[in-house]
Amino acid sequence: MTDLTVDLPSADPADERSIRVENPADGSLVGRVPMATSEEVGAAVAGARAALPGWAATPAVSRAEAVRAAADALADRADELARINEAETGRPAAEAREGVLAGVATLRQYAELGPLHRGRALLGHESATDLMVPEPRGVVVALTPWNDPVAVACGLVGAALVTGNTVVAKPSERCPHTGLLFGEVLRPHFPEGVVRHLAGDGTVGSWLAEHPDVDVIAHVGSTATGRSLAAVAARTGAKVLLENGGNDPLIVDADVDPQWAAEQAATGAFANSGQICVAVERIFVHRRIAEPFVDALTAAADRAGPLPLVDLRHRAAVHAHVTDAVAAGARLRAGGVIPDGPGSRYPATVLTDCDPTMRVMREETFGPVAPVCVVDDFAEGLARARDDAYGLAATVLTRSAEHTQRAWRALPVGTVKVNAVFGGAPGGAAHPRRASGHGYGYGPELLDELTATKVVHIEPAP
Known part of the structure; x- marks a missing residue:
C-alpha cells in the first residue's frame, strides 16, 4: 500500500x-x-x-x-x-x-x-x-x-x-x-x-x-x-x-515548419498522457508537408515512451480506439501496444491514414494518441475540423493571416488557439458548444x- x-x-x-x-x-x-x-x-x-x-x-x-x-x-x-x-x-x-x-x-x-x-x-x-x-x-x-x-x-x-x-x-x-x-x-x-x-x-x-x-x-x-x-x-x-468532453482538432497548414508543427502536435496530444480537456484529439495536416510532419511526430512519440494513464479501465478504452482504427485501415506508426508489467501505462501513439468514420476521430480518446488525416488544402482541413459533434477548442498552425482569420471565425468552438496548442492571457473565459x-x-x-x-x-x- x-x-x-x-x-x-x-x-x-x-x-x-x-x-x-x-x-x-x-x-x-x-x-x-x-x-x-x-x-x-x-x-x-x-x-x-x-x-x-x-x-x-x-x-x-x-x-x-x-x-x-x-x-x-x-x-x-x-x-x-x-x-x-x-x-x-x-x-x-x-x-x-x-x-x-x-x-x-x-x-x-x-x-x-x-x-x-x-x-x-x-x-x-x-x-x-x-x-x-x-x-x-x-x-x-x-x-x-x-x-x-x-x-x-x-x-x-x-x-x-x-x-x-x-x-x-x-x-x-x-x-x-x-x-x-x-x-x-x-x-x-x-x-x-x-x-x-x-x-x-x-x-x-x-x-x-x-x-x-x-x-x-x-x-x-x-x-x-x-x-x-x-x-x-x-x-x-x-x-x-x-x-x-472535447474532440479538439489541430489544423496544420502547408506553410509552417513541419518539425515545429510536429513538436506542437506532440505537446498537444501527449502532455499529461493526453488526459487534458483541451488536448489535441484529431490532426489534419496539409499533404505538402505531411511526410516530414508525420516522421517528426513519430519520433516524438518514440521518445515519449509509455505514459501513465489513470487506471486499467481507462487504458482499455484508449486502446479500444486504437485497435478499432487499425482494424478500419489506419496505419500504426508508433505505440499502440500495451506494455508488459503492472500498472496502466500506454505508449504515445501515432496513427495515419485515418478517416472521419473511425471512433478515434469521432469520439474523445483522452489518451496519448495522435490520429492524423492528410488533406489537400487548408479549406479541406477547416471543413473536416468543423464537422464534429463537440465544440470545446481547436488549434491552427499557419503563417497566413488570411487563414488565421478564416479559421477563428469559422470554427464552432469555445477556444481557438493559433500557433500554440496551449497558452493564453489570464482572465479569459469561453462558452463550450454543442456536446x-x-x-x-x-x-x-x-x-x-x-x-x-x-x-x-x-x-x-x-
Missing part, C-alpha cells in the same frame, strides 16, 4: 461500497475510501442550506478574506497534495504540484474579484431608486474531474464561495484522497456547512444533483455525465454549468453564472 500519511477516512476492505484506488505506475493499493451514503448526502445539502443565509449576508470582503486564507493553506500543502495526486492518477508530482499552485492562484484571483463583482443602478424617475443587484444562487454542487483535480475544483468552489453560495463538492472517484484532502484544507476557513466534500462514484453524484435543495450543478467531465445532469436539472429547475457543454466555467464571468440578478425599484411613500 502507498504510504500517504494523511488523516482521512479509510474504508474496511470488506466494505463493498468503498472506493479502491490503485497506483497507475505499479498497481499497488493506494487506499480505500468509504463512499458517502444517501443519508450523508442529504445531511451535507441540508447543512449547506442552513449555512446559506449567514454566508450570503457575510460582507464580500470577509468572504474574500476566507478564500484568501484557504489559498494560503493550500499552498502550504502543495507538495503533499501533489504526491497524493501522483499516487492516485499517475500524474508526475512536479506537474501535479503545478496544478495545485494554479488552483492557489485561482482562489487568490477570485478573492480579489469577489468584492468587485457589482450590480448597476438604472436611470429611472428622479424620485425613485432602481437597482440591479447580484445575489448568490444558493447551494452549489461541484462535480470535478481527476485529470487536474485541484485546479478545476478551485475554480468552481472559489467562485461559488466568494459570491456567497455554499458548496457541496464531489471529487472524482479516481482521486478521492486528493479531493478529500483538498476539502479538509479548505474547511477550517469557513463557517460550518459552507463547504463540504463527499467521496463517491456516479451514484453519489446523482444523489447530489437530484436533491431538491440544490440550486446549481457545476460539472467538469464526460459528455455522457453532463447530458444526464442536464436532464436531471430540467426536472429540478437547478441551473447547470457544464464543461463536457462540449454550456456556460462559463472559469474566468471572471463565472461570478455572473453563480449569481442571480434581482431588479429593485424603490419609490417614496406618499
Whole structure:
C-alpha cells in the first residue's frame, strides 16, 4: 500500500461500497475510501442550506478574506497534495504540484474579484431608486474531474464561495484522497456547512444533483455525465454549468515548419498522457508537408515512451480506439501496444491514414494518441475540423493571416488557439458548444453564472 500519511477516512476492505484506488505506475493499493451514503448526502445539502443565509449576508470582503486564507493553506500543502495526486492518477508530482499552485492562484484571483463583482443602478424617475443587484444562487454542487483535480475544483468552489453560495463538492472517484484532502484544507476557513466534500462514484453524484435543495450543478467531465445532469436539472429547475468532453482538432497548414508543427502536435496530444480537456484529439495536416510532419511526430512519440494513464479501465478504452482504427485501415506508426508489467501505462501513439468514420476521430480518446488525416488544402482541413459533434477548442498552425482569420471565425468552438496548442492571457473565459457543454466555467464571468440578478425599484411613500 502507498504510504500517504494523511488523516482521512479509510474504508474496511470488506466494505463493498468503498472506493479502491490503485497506483497507475505499479498497481499497488493506494487506499480505500468509504463512499458517502444517501443519508450523508442529504445531511451535507441540508447543512449547506442552513449555512446559506449567514454566508450570503457575510460582507464580500470577509468572504474574500476566507478564500484568501484557504489559498494560503493550500499552498502550504502543495507538495503533499501533489504526491497524493501522483499516487492516485499517475500524474508526475512536479506537474501535479503545478496544478495545485494554479488552483492557489485561482482562489487568490477570485478573492480579489469577489468584492468587485457589482450590480448597476438604472436611470429611472428622479424620485425613485432602481437597482440591479447580484445575489448568490444558493447551494452549489461541484462535480470535478481527476485529470487536474485541484485546479478545476478551485475554480468552481472559489467562485461559488466568494459570491456567497455554499458548496457541496464531489471529487472524482479516481482521486478521492486528493479531493478529500483538498476539502479538509479548505474547511477550517469557513463557517460550518459552507463547504463540504463527499467521496463517491456516479451514484453519489446523482444523489447530489437530484436533491431538491440544490440550486446549481457545476460539472467538469464526460459528455455522457453532463447530458444526464442536464436532464436531471430540467426536472429540478437547478441551473447547470457544464464543461463536457472535447474532440479538439489541430489544423496544420502547408506553410509552417513541419518539425515545429510536429513538436506542437506532440505537446498537444501527449502532455499529461493526453488526459487534458483541451488536448489535441484529431490532426489534419496539409499533404505538402505531411511526410516530414508525420516522421517528426513519430519520433516524438518514440521518445515519449509509455505514459501513465489513470487506471486499467481507462487504458482499455484508449486502446479500444486504437485497435478499432487499425482494424478500419489506419496505419500504426508508433505505440499502440500495451506494455508488459503492472500498472496502466500506454505508449504515445501515432496513427495515419485515418478517416472521419473511425471512433478515434469521432469520439474523445483522452489518451496519448495522435490520429492524423492528410488533406489537400487548408479549406479541406477547416471543413473536416468543423464537422464534429463537440465544440470545446481547436488549434491552427499557419503563417497566413488570411487563414488565421478564416479559421477563428469559422470554427464552432469555445477556444481557438493559433500557433500554440496551449497558452493564453489570464482572465479569459469561453462558452463550450454543442456536446462540449454550456456556460462559463472559469474566468471572471463565472461570478455572473453563480449569481442571480434581482431588479429593485424603490419609490417614496406618499
